[in-house]
Amino acid sequence: MPITDTRSHQGHHALAAARWRIAIALTTAVVVLYFGFILLIAYAKPLMGSLVAPGLSWGILLGAVVIFGSWISTWIYVRWANNNYDARLEALKKESAR
C-alpha cells in the first residue's frame, strides 16, 4: 500500500461521503415506502380495501407502487453513480496518478 498524499486522501473521503449520503437517503426512502405500505395494511385495512377503480383496491395499487418505487430508486442511484460518481472517480484517479 503506497503512502497516500493528503489531497487525494481527502478526495477519496469526500467521494465516499457523497456516495454514503445518496445511499442513506435512498435506503431511507425505500424503507419508508415499504414499511409505510405494511403499516397501512396493519392499521388502515378498510382504506386499503376500498376501491380506486373497479377491480383496483388501494392495497393492490400501493403494492404495485412499492415495486415501481423500488425500480425507480435503483434507477436514480445508477444514473447518479454512472454520471456523477464515476466522473469524480476518474478525476480522482487522474489526480493521484500525477
Place this chain on the structure above:
Amino acid sequence: MNAFLLQAATMPVTAPVAAAAPATAIGQPNTVAMAFFFLFIAVTLGITYWAARRTQTTEHFYAAGRSISAAQNGFALAGDYMSAASFLGIAGLVSTTGFDGLIYSTGWLVGWPVVLFLVAEPLRNLGKYTFADVVATRLRSTPVRMAAAYGTLSTVIFYLIAQMVGAGSLIKLMFGLSYESAVMIVGAAMIAYVLFGGMLATTWVQIVKAALLLGGAFALAMLVLAKFNMNPLALFAAASAKYGDAVLAPGKLVSNPFDTISLGMALMFGTAGLPHILMRFYTVPDARAARTSVFYATGLIGFFYLLTFVLGFGAMVLVGPDAIKAVDKGGNMAAPLLAEYLGGTPFLGFIAAVAFATILAVVAGLTLSGAAALSHDLWTSVVRDGKARPGEELKVARGATLVLGLIAVVLGIVFKGQNVAFMVSLAFAIAASANFPALVLSIFWRRCTTQGAVASMVIGTTATLVLIWLSPVVQVDILKHAGAWFSLKNPAIITIPGSFLVGIVVSLLTTDDAAAQGYDASVRDMIDGANAH
C-alpha cells in the same frame, strides 16, 4: 393460518391429497414434464462440461474468472434469488387468500435496492471470494472469518434443508417419483454443476433457469390476460365478483403487525446478507458492472413479482381456490394447475420442469457459497493462515462441495415430511442479523473493531437460532406445545437492531489500532478497487 402462511410462503411440504382431484394430471408420470426435465438436465450438464475445461484456478472456481457481464450477472442474481417459494408459494397464497399474498410479492423485492445502495460496490472492490473478505479487510482475519463462517454456514444449511425437502415433495407431487430418489437426483445434478463447473457453470445454470422461469411465468400470465381483454383490472374485478370484495383487501394475514414488520425486516435486510447473492458480485469485472447487474436484477425480479399478481388471481378465477386446495392444501399447485387449465398437459409439464429447474439452480448457488466459506475462509485463511500451497485451495473447495452436497441430500431425507418451511425465513433472519450488520459496520464505520464485528456476527447468529427455537413456529407448530416463550414468528425485529447494537457497543468498549489505521486505506480501496494500485 400461521403454519399455512409460512408454508405457502416457502415451499410445498404438505403431502398431496392423493386422487382427490381426478381432473388433473398432476402426480401422474407426465411424459412432457419428464422430457423437459431431462432436456434441462442435459443442457445444464453440457454447460458444466464446457465450464469444467475453463475452471482451472480458484479464481475461476469461486468467481468465474471475473468474466461475467453485468447483464449476465443480473439474470444470474435473479436466478439465484427467485426460488420455487416465490413462484409456487406466492401464486398459491394469492389464489387462496387474494390480496394477502401480494404482501410477499413486495417484501421479496425491497431487499434489492438495499443491496445496491449499501453492499454491491464496496463488496466488489474490497473482497475476493466471500463477504468475510470484506469484513476482514482491516480487521483481524482469523476471528472474523471463523465468525463469518458460522453465520454463512447456518444460513446456507437452513436454506438448503428447506429447498431439498421442497424439491423432494414437489417432484413426488408432480412427477410421481419417490421422495428419496427425487432428493438424490437434485443432489447429484447440483454436485455435478458445482464440483466440475464451479461458478461459471453455476452462473449459466442460473441464467438458463431465470430465463425459463420468467418466460414460463410471462407466457402463463399472457394466457390468463387473454381471457380478460389483456386488462389486469378486469381480472381483479372478476375475482371480486366471484369471491367478494374481500379478496382485494387485507385479510387475516396481518393479525399481528409486529410479526409482519419483523418478517419484512428479515426480507429487506436479509437479501443483503445472503452468502450466495453476495458472492455473485465477485464474478463481474468491476464495481460499475456490479452496480449495473443489481439494476437489471431488480428489474427482472420486480417484473416477476408483478406477474405473480396476475398468476395468483388468474388461478383464483379460472381454477378456483377449492380445486387448488384439493390437490395440495398449502396451495402450492396453483400455478401448475393454471398451466394445465390454459395449456393442457404439455404446458403443465413445462411449468413443472421449470419449477424443478428453479430449485436445482438455487441449491447449486447455495452449495457453492457454503463451499467457499469452508475452503476459502476456514481452511485457507484460518487453518493455513493464508499460506495454502498452490492448487490446494481448489482441491479443498471441491472436497467441501462434495461434502456439503452429501450433507444436503442426507438432511433432505432426514427431514422428510417435516414442516421445514420456517427455515427459509430463518435463513433470511440469520443473514439479516449476522452477516448484514457486520458488513455495514466494517465498511462504513471507522471505529468498528475486530471484537465488535465478531461479537455482532456470533451473537446475531446465535440469538436468531435461539429465538426461532423458542418461537411458535418450532414450539407450537412442530413440537406441539401449547404456547411459546417468544411470541414472534420471525425474530428479525429484535435481532437486527440487537446485532447492530452489540457491534457498536463492543467496538466502543475495545480498541483495535490496526483497524483504525487501516480505515483510510480501506476507503481508498473501496473507491478505487483493491487491485487498482
